[in-house]
Structures are given as structure tokens and as C-alpha cells.
Amino acid sequence: MEKKIMSGSFSDKLQTSSAIYKEKYLAHISIDCVVFGFHNDCLKVLLTRFEGENTWALPGGYVDKNEDIIEAAKNILFRRTGATDVYLNQFKTFGKTGRSEGFFDNYPKGLWQADRFISIGYYALIDFTTLDPKIDMFSDACAWHDIQALPGFTMDHGEIYNEALLQLRRDLNYKPIGYNLLPEKFTLPELQKLYEVILDKELNRGNFYRKMKRYNILKKLDEKRKGGAHKSPDLYVFNGDEYAKALENGFQESW
Amino acid sequence: MEKKIMSGSFSDKLQTSSAIYKEKYLAHISIDCVVFGFHNDCLKVLLTRFEGENTWALPGGYVDKNEDIIEAAKNILFRRTGATDVYLNQFKTFGKTGRSEGFFDNYPKGLWQADRFISIGYYALIDFTTLDPKIDMFSDACAWHDIQALPGFTMDHGEIYNEALLQLRRDLNYKPIGYNLLPEKFTLPELQKLYEVILDKELNRGNFYRKMKRYNILKKLDEKRKGGAHKSPDLYVFNGDEYAKALENGFQESW
Numbered sequence: 154m155e156k157k158i159m160s161g162s163f164s165d166k167l168q169t170s171s172a173i174y175k176e177k178y179l180a181h182i183s184i185d186c187v188v189f190g191f192h193n194d195c196l197k198v199l200l201t202r203f204e205g206e207n208t209w210a211l212p213g214g215y216v217d218k219n220e221d222i223i224e225a226a227k228n229i230l231f232r233r234t235g236a237t238d239v240y241l242n243q244f245k246t247f248g249k250t251g252r253s254e255g256f257f258d259n260y261p262k263g264l265w266q267a268d269r270f271i272s273i274g275y276y277a278l279i280d281f282t283t284l285d286p287k288i289d290m291f292s293d294a295c296a297w298h299d300i301q302a303l304p305g306f307t308m309d310h311g312e313i314y315n316e317a318l319l320q321l322r323r324d325l326n327y328k329p330i331g332y333n334l335l336p337e338k339f340t341l342p343e344l345q346k347l348y349e350v351i352l353d354k355e356l357n358r359g360n361f362y363r364k365m366k367r368y369n370i371l372k373k374l375d376e377k378r379k380g381g382a383h384k385s386p387d388l389y390v391f392n393g394d395e396y397a398k399a400l401e402n403g404f405q406e407s408w
Numbered sequence: 409m410e411k412k413i414m415s416g417s418f419s420d421k422l423q424t425s426s427a428i429y430k431e432k433y434l435a436h437i438s439i440d441c442v443v444f445g446f447h448n449d450c451l452k453v454l455l456t457r458f459e460g461e462n463t464w465a466l467p468g469g470y471v472d473k474n475e476d477i478i479e480a481a482k483n484i485l486f487r488r489t490g491a492t493d494v495y496l497n498q499f500k501t502f503g504k505t506g507r508s509e510g511f512f513d514n515y516p517k518g519l520w521q522a523d524r525f526i527s528i529g530y531y532a533l534i535d536f537t538t539l540d541p542k543i544d545m546f547s548d549a550c551a552w553h554d555i556q557a558l559p560g561f562t563m564d565h566g567e568i569y570n571e572a573l574l575q576l577r578r579d580l581n582y583k584p585i586g587y588n589l590l591p592e593k594f595t596l597p598e599l600q601k602l603y604e605v606i607l608d609k610e611l612n613r614g615n616f617y618r619k620m621k622r623y624n625i626l627k628k629l630d631e632k633r634k635g636g637a638h639k640s641p642d643l644y645v646f647n648g649d650e651y652a653k654a655l656e657n658g659f660q661e662s663w
Contacts, residue, residue, distance in 0.1 A: 179436050182503075182526055222503030222526060246501045246528050248437075248477030271437055271477060271528075273501050323658070326581055403578070 163204040164260050166290060171265040178215035180265070183272040184226050185213040185247075185310065187317035188234070190281035190297060191334040196350045197297040198314065199234070199279075199286055200304070204293045208307040211314065212295070213272070226275045233295065234284045239277050240333050244320040245313075247272045253308045276317040278333040322352055327403040329370050329396050338388045340378050341365070368404060370396045418459040419515050421545060426520040433470035435520070438527040439481050440468040440502075440565065442572035443489070445536035445552060446589040451605045452552040453569065454489070454534075454541055455559070459548045463562040466569065467550070468527070481530045488550065489539040494532045495588045499575040500568075502527045507564045531572040533588040577607055582658040584625050584651050593643045595633050596620070623659060625651045 161169070188199035200209040214229040216222055223241065230239055248271040257267040286295040298304060306314065324330070330351075331344055345361050365371060371389045378386040416424070443454035455464040469484040471477055481496055503526040512522035541550040553559060561569065579585070585606075586599055600616050620626060626644045633641040 179524065179526070181434050181436055216503070216526075218524070219505060221505055222501070243500060245498060246477070248471070248528070250474060250476055269434065269473070271434070271471075273503070273526075323582060327578060 163291060167264055167266060168261050171263075174215060175265040177217060179218055181268060181270055182216050182222075183213055183270040184216065184222065184229055185211040185272045185274050185313050186226060186230055186233075186241075187211055187274065187276040187314055188230065188279055189276060189317075189321065189334070190279050190284075191347055191350070192281040192297075194346050194350060196300045197281065198300055198303070200296065200298050201233070201289070201292045202294040203291050203307070206307060208305040209298070209310070210307045211310045222273055226273075230277060232289065233287050234279065235287065236279055236284050239279060241275045241277050242320070242324070243273060243275050245274045245316050247274060247309060247313055249309070256308055272313070274313050274317060276321060278330070280333055280336075282336070318351075325351060329368065329391070329399045329404075332391050332396060338374065338376070338390055340386060340388060344389070368399065370399055418546060422519055422521060423516050426518075429470060430520045432472060434473055436523060436525055437471050437477075438468055438525040439471065439477065439484055440466040440527045440529050440568050441481060441485055441488075441496075442466055442499075442529065442531040442569055443485065443534055444531060444572075444576065444589070445534050445539075446602055446605070447536040447552075449601050449605060451555045452536065453555055453558070455551065455553050455561075456488070456544070456547045457549040458546050458562070461562060463560045464553070464565070465562045466565045477528055481528075485532060487544065488542050489534065490542065491534055491539050494534060496530045496532050497575070497579070498528060498530050500529050500571050502529060502564060502568055504564070511563055527568070529568050529572060531576060533585070535588055535591075537591070573606075580606060584623065584646070584654045584659075587646050587651060593629065593631070593645055595641060595643060599644070623654065625654055 160166075190197045190199065199212060201212050202209050212229060212233045214225065214232075216225040217228075220228070223243070226241055226243075227237075227239065230236060230241070250269065252270065252272070253267070257264060260267070281297070286297070288295045300318070303314075305311075325348065331339070331347055334347060335343060341362055344365065345356060345358065348361070349356055370392055372392045374388045374390060376388045378388055415421075441454075445452045445454065454467060456467050457464050467484060467488040469480065469487075471480040472483075475483070478496065478498070481498075482492075482494065485491060485494055485496070505524065507525065507527070508522070512519060515522070536552070541552070543550045555573070558569075560566075580603065586594070586602055589602060590598060596617055597613075599620065600611060600613065603616070604611055625647055627647045629643045629645060631643045633643055
């Protein structure tokens with residue numbers, strides 16, 4: 154399908170794909186993915202830029218008429234990153250009228266893509282080091298951006314991004330995190346740094362360690378981080394079974 | 409609009425409304441509401457039953473082509489309950505293929521309503537005493553059901569209900585609750601009971617009181633509950649400003 158609409162300007166491609174998409178996808182429903190990665194103590198988000206536009210978009214797409222929405226989200230991510238084992242979390246659906254107002258003004262009239270769309274938001278946590286962002290046929294760039302230095306967003310994608318970050322912060326209260334964001338072996342200061350970057354605040358080291366130990370999802374290795382000035386160079390891995398159980402049932406410790 | 413399709417059997421009404429709905433509403437998108445109320449120490453949920461069906465459904469509907477989804481949800485609830493000041497919380501969107509499989513088998517072919525629908529779930533908390541469930545033209549019953557004694561659900565509505573309850577429990581960890589579920593003046597044991605019923609477990613009284621006081625959302629009145637064998641008969645109201653602030657920003661105390 155993609156081959157048929159590969160050539161010509163962005164506008165040409167929109168027009169050629171319009172009829173094809175109308176056949177293939179459900180009308181009025183789209184998916185947008187907020188893909189977080191962690192690297193060098195920074196939280197990053199994967200953004201894409203449509204040809205000829207200055208603003209950036211979340212990687213997104215449509216739902217095949219015979220596809221569950223979660224499968225659609227996985228397929229969209231796979232096409233953009235090649236990643237197959239991604240932790241995807243549906244966090245909110247965006248359905249204001251006028252979400253894409255203005256965006257299609259300079260393109261042909263009557264495009265299927267210019268109809269009203271209600272977009273289902275997923276956030277994903279991805280191991281930054283294992284993937285390779287891919288430009289699709291509508292984009293001229295696809296890149297990681299540090300969340301401390303974000304570019305301008307297209308349409309309501311800034312709002313979608315903000316809501317994803319809020320939800321990720323809430324989720325830290327009852328779900329484990331880190332498996333898809335840290336290398337296999339990590340130190341407690343590295344895990345703490347991940348929480349601090351997401352929450353955008355410093356945490357007390359003692360409290361953090363105690364809480365983490367109570368969660369019972371870590372396994373201490375008989376190995377230490379070599380080199381560097383680490384205060385707690387002991388290396389840990391996640392206990393896969395306990396981690397999966399906590400992800401499924403939640404910590405539920407607050408009440 | 410509703411007058412045109414008021415008469416005839418359920419099947420007739422589905423068919424008459426099909427063409428009207430196609431003009432008026434967005435295709436493929438529906439809304440389902442899980443409406444919780446609290447009464448006599450029981451949590452209840454509002455369910456409706458289609459004419460001629462044995463199973464029960466969540467009150468739901470469609471999205472007008474020119475309407476934000478949150479407005480659509482409010483309008484659906486208003487039509488069912490007359491309530492206008494409802495705390496609505498979008499919790500998840502349901503988009504498996506085959507969600508309504510089998511439901512339309514005995515009805516006319518080609519109905520707009522029998523297309524594939526992706527349903528946006530909202531939960532609502534409503535003051536049980538102030539509202540009056542309404543039967544719509546497709547239903548022969550609309551009633552509160554105790555969550556400890558639920559009837560069979562239609563389609564995937566059981567799954568939608570379960571997810572709403574899970575989300576409500578999670579939300580207790582970072583949001584205040586009670587304003588729409590308790591009478592204006594209440595005792596601390598009454599507030600604790602509400603939490604216990606939602607969480608389906610007993611809470612330690614001392615911990616609960618300390619936590620609630622730390623949240624700073626209660627105002628103690630110079631008044632006591634009369635009659636009955638209350639251990640802590642002091643009456644409280646919510647501090648409206650602090651409650652609204654906590655609802656907006658979350659308690660965020662966990663980390």
C-alpha cells in the first residue's frame with residue numbers, strides 16, 4: 154500500500170493516500186503515541202516532523218477496520234521504531250472539535266485525513282539504546298527530543314504529550330517502572346535518577362531505597378559498577394516475576 | 409428527533425433511528441458511562457436494560473458531529489439522570505473488534521448501530537439521593553444495582569464496569585473523593601466507610617484519620633450527629649477550595 158503513495162509532494166501524498174485510507178481504516182479514529190526513552194540521565198520523547206511543516210508531531214496513525222486498537226498502536230510503533238516488545242499504556246482519548254483546525258488549510262479539500270478525528274493516546278517506554286527511529290513517507294525527520302527542550306507541537310499534540318507525562322507520574326505511585334528504560338544491570342542511584350527526572354524533583358535517598366526494597370522487585374547482584382565515583386555501586390537487576398506481578402496488580406500500598 | 413422514533417418494537421425503533429443517527433452522530437464512536445452512587449453504606453451502579461433483553465447495559469450513547477466528547481458524555485448522563493453537575497472521569501477507551509458480536513443478530517441487517525464502535529468510558533460519581541433514573545426509548549428499565557449483586561451485562565459492558573472500578577480505586581490514591589457521594593455533612597466513620605466500600609477492604613481507623621487530616625480538605629463543624637451509636641459523631645464538611653485544588657493537582661504524596 155505504501156509504495157503506491159510514495160512519490161510526489163506532501164500534498165500529493167495526502168491526496169493519493171486519502172482514498173486508500175478510506176477503504177482500509179476506520180473513519181474518525183486515530184492513535185497518537187508518546188514514546189519515552191531514558192538516556193544520560195535525560196528523559197526523551199520521540200517526535201516526527203511532516204514534510205514542509207515547522208512543528209513536530211507525535212508518531213501516530215489509524216486503526217485498520219479489522220484490528221483491535223491495541224494492535225493498531227503496536228503496529229504504529231513498530232513501523233516507527235522497529236520495536237516489538239513495548240510497554241504500551243493507553244492513558245486518554247482526545248476528542249475536542251477543532252483538534253486539527255488550520256492544519257489542512259493549505260492542502261486539497263475533501264481529504265479523508267481532514268475529517269474530524271478522535272485520537273486515542275498511548276504512552277510507551279522504550280529502551281533508548283535498542284531502537285532506530287524511522288522516517289515515514291509523510292515525514293522529513295523523526296528524532297528524540299529532551300523533555301527539557303521541546304520544539305513546537307502541531308495541532309493538540311502538546312496537550313497530548315502533557316497528559317502522557319502527568320499519567321506517567323501518577324503511574325509511578327502504583328506501578329513499577331524501569332524495565333524498559335534502564336540497562337539490564339543498574340545501580341540504585343541510577344534508578345533514583347530515573348524517578349527524579351520523571352517527577353522533576355529530587356527525592357530523599359534513604360526513603361527511596363527503603364520504598365524500593367519494600368516493593369520487592371529488585372535483585373542485588375554479586376557485582377559492582379566499575380569506575381566512576383558511585384556512592385552505591387552495587388548492581389541490581391529487576392526480579393522479572395515480581396516485577397510482572399506488580400505491574401499486573403499494582404503496589405496498592407497507599408491505602 | 410426522539411419523537412420520530414418513539415413508536416413500534418425495539419427492532420422498529422433501531423431501524424428508524426439508524427438513518428437519523430447516521431446523519432447526526434460520528435460513525436464508529438460511542439460513549440459508555442459507569443455511574444456510581446453511594447447509599448446506606450453500599451456502592452451502587454446505574455444500569456439500563458434494552459427492551460426484550462435479559463442482560464443489562466451501561467447508560468451510553470453517541471457523539472454529535474459538532475460536539476466535544478466530554479459534552480457528549482454530559483448530555484448522555486443528563487438525559488438518563490437529569491443531573492447537571494456531575495464529576496465525570498474519562499478512564500479508558502474500549503476498541504476490541506467484535507465488542508458487540510451477537511447482539512444485533514436478531515435485528516434488521518445494515519443498521520448504523522451495528523457497525524463497529526469504539527467506546528470511550530467515563531465514570532461518574534453522583535449523589536444518589538438527588539436523581540431520578542430515566543428510561544429512554546430503547547429501554548424498559550433503568551435502575552441502581554448494588555455492586556455486590558450485579559446482574560449479567562450485555563456485550564463487553566462487564567469489562568467496562570470492572571475497569572471503571574479499578575480506576576476509581578487507583579484514583580483514591582491521588583484525588584479526594586466524597587463530594588458527590590456523601591451528604592453535605594458527614595462523620596469521619598461515614599467517610600471511612602465510603603473508602604472501605606470502594607476498596608473492598610477494612611482500613612485502620614487511626615491511619616485513615618491521620619491521612620485525611622493531612623490532606624487538609626475537611627472542615628470540622630461545631631455540630632455533632634444526633635442519635636445512633638457513633639464513636640466519632642463530629643460532623644464535617646469538605647473545604648470546597650482545598651478540595652477543588654486537590655482534585656486539580658492531586659495529592660502527589662506518594663513520592
